[in-house]
Amino acid sequence: MNPKPSLRAVRGEILHFLSDPAVAGAAALQHFSDGILAIRDGHVVELGPADDMLAKLPSDIVHDDYRGQLILPGxxxxxxxxxxxxxxxxxxxxxxxxxxxxxxxxxxxxxxxxxxxxxxxxxxxxxxxxxxxxxxxxxxxxxxxxxxxxxxxxxxxxxxxxxxxxxxxxxxxxxxxxxxxxxxxxxxxxxxxxxxxxxxxxxxxxxxxxxxxxxxxxxxxxxxxxxxxxxxxxxxxxxxxxxxxxxxxxxxxxxxxxxxxxxxxxxxxxxxxxxxxxxxxxxxxxxxxxxxxxxxxxxxxxxxxxxxxxxxxxxxxxxxxxxxxxxxxxxxxxxxxxxxxxxxxxxxxxxxxxxxxxxxxxxxxxxLYLDDRIGNFLPGKEADLVVLDPQATPLLARRMASCAKLSERLFVMMMLGDERMVAATHVMGEVAWRRPLRR
The missing domain is CATH 3.20.20.140 (Metal-dependent hydrolases)
Structure with missing residues (x-):
């Protein structure tokens, strides 16, 4: 018998979309200021607030901790x-x-x-x-x-x-x-x-x-x-x-x-x-x-x-x-x-x-007719994700300090951000690229 695929988790501020905000407004997105994404065999198992997820996940689960950074679908x-x-x-x-x-x-x-x-x-x-x-x-x-x-x-x-x-x-x-x-x-x-x-x-x-x-x-x-x-x-x-x-x-x-x-x-x-x-x-x-x-x-x-x-x-x-x-x-x-x-x-x-x-x-x-497989973190989806660092440059860090709302922070990221913001990229749940540690 093949061993059961191991469960792993990714923790941080998590944002994904359930539909188009231009149509559904605020109901189109799901946001966790501190969330955990559980992944097994490259697919999403569950997503929720960190406290709730920690109560149900094994204590020894392998996880990537990205607190202070924003996790989005790839x-x-x-x-x-x-x-x-x-x-x-x-x-x-x-x-x-x-x-x-x-x-x-x-x-x-x-x-x-x-x-x-x-x-x-x-x-x-x-x-x-x-x-x-x-x-x-x-x-x-x-x-x-x-x-x-x-x-x-x-x-x-x-x-x-x-x-x-x-x-x-x-x-x-x-x-x-x-x-x-x-x-x-x-x-x-x-x-x-x-x-x-x-x-x-x-x-x-x-x-x-x-x-x-x-x-x-x-x-x-x-x-x-x-x-x-x-x-x-x-x-x-x-x-x-x-x-x-x-x-x-x-x-x-x-x-x-x-x-x-x-x-x-x-x-x-x-x-x-x-x-x-x-x-x-x-x-x-x-x-x-x-x-x-x-x-x-x-x-x-x-x-x-x-x-x-x-x-x-x-x-x-x-x-x-x-x-x-x-x-x-x-x-x-x-x-x-x-x-x-x-x-x-x-x-x-x-x-x-x-x-x-x-x-x-x-x-x-x-x-691309792939929204049944990728694009958000609903259970069963392929676990591709990108981690964005809002402190990646001095200007970003300074500008973020005055942002009160998620919408403001997202706008600053898209106007001032580039590849320097990408802290990590995961493909099917596994780290495919990670920014080298600063010396």
Whole structure:
């Protein structure tokens, strides 16, 4: 007989969300100023006030004591590019020029499996250092780049969604596949990785301009044929991209209509950016269960435009948050929330701190149809968590001293915080990263 998995506990100030604060208000969150999270076999067993939990837990239970720090569910990044890690902070282009000048040359290097493995390991370590435990990421057109990222995530027990990029036109020859080869390689990767441990596969047409109609049909076929499969792409990021798409697809009503016409909308489809849409498009995404990834740092960096969270919410679209590295300028979800707040200020919209942290945790999980497994600390959920240190920098410590309410403290964390705030990251209950002790 296998021994019963050992029970362990995590103690500290604990916050998680039961629903969206923008809808349910204060009832959407659960907060314990001193709480204990009990974990067995990588899953949440129970959560409650420390005094109550101590009375029922074994006296010799192994526990991590984070009193004085804030424990949240692990962050969920719904759109990024691991192959663009090495071009983050590259100067001076907008989207289409960025692809030609920086992205395509960087991705061509992933023909080398050793290079792909090196970047994949760095990428996953950097996510954990920033408190991100679930990620949906683009690889490259090379099947070996997908293998490398899945292998790195598997070693760390992270929840990862990725897939081989499909591109058979309007890209350099060394990054071009064809509809048949793209589908065949994708099928092999799906069989190898999809549903293995915490790994999930995403059919990945880069965007409508880089796949022929034959490849778009192929991508839709893959998406429809495999239960639980994801699809990820880009949508209406910049005006130039929208105009180019209209020239290539003159009979489509809109950019979204191109994907819809090829059968690529539906549950578990994730579209990054979604800036230059109208309410007809947004309503169609809501009806089909398709999701948007809000990528504020890259949208500002490339000068693409401002995401309309208010209209997406009003029409019932699922929305997650994406760092979109390397056009995105940080792996930190705290910094991404910082920029999200500013984008919405420019749109004349408000983002409360509670709504922001919901977006980075349970909201992201909901957008990925994973909220039955991750996103909060309800019993049975996978025990991924991030520990934030409110005293991480002198400025944070000083500013926190004048905060009377939880909402104030959360707002300060998202505006002044970055990876320095992350004291520890746990994956499936175990420490995956911990900040080195200060000397």
């Amino acid at each position: 962050f969920v990044d719904t759109h990024t590019h691991y192959a663009q890690t090495d071009i983050i902070a590259s100067h001076g282009e907008q989207l289409l020029a960025w692809l030609e000048k920086y992205t395509f040359p960087a991705e061509a290097r992933f023909a080398d499996p050793a290079h792909a493995a090196t970047v994949a390991n760095f990428f996953c370590d950097e996510l954990l250092r920033n408190g991100t435990t679930t990620v949906m990421a683009f690889a490259t057109v090379h099947a070996s780049s997908v293998d490398a990222l899945f292998e790195a995530a598997l070693q760390r027990r992270m929840r990862l969604i990725t897939g081989k990029v499909l591109m058979d036109r309007n890209c350099p020859p060394e990054l071009r596949d064809c509809a048949a080869s793209g589908e065949a390689e994708s099928r092999t990767l799906i069989e190898r990785w999809h549903g293995r441990e915490r790994l999930l596969y995403a059919v990945t047409p880069r965007f409508a301009c880089t796949s022929t109609p034959a490849q778009m049909e192929s991508a839709a076929r893959l998406f429809a044929q495999h239960p639980g499969l994801y699809l990820q792409s880009h949508l209406a990021e910049s005006r130039g991209e929208v105009e180019w798409t209209a020239r290539l697809h003159p009979t489509a009503r809109s950019y979204l209509d191109v994907y819809d016409g090829f059968g690529q909308l539906g549950a578990r489809s994730m579209y990054a950016h979604c800036i230059w849409l109208d309410d007809v498009d947004r309503a169609r995404m809501a009806t089909t269960g398709s999701a948007m990834s809000f990528c504020p740092t890259s949208n500002l960096f490339l000068g693409s435009g401002l995401f309309d969270l208010e209209r997406a919410r009003a029409l019932g679209v699922r929305v997650g948050l994406g760092t979109d590295v390397g056009a995105g300028t940080s792996f930190s979800m705290l910094q991404t929330l910082n920029e999200a707040y500013k984008v919405l200020q420019l749109k004349g919209q408000r983002l409360s701190a509670q709504s922001a942290f919901h977006l980075a945790t349970l909201g992201g999980a909901h957008s």
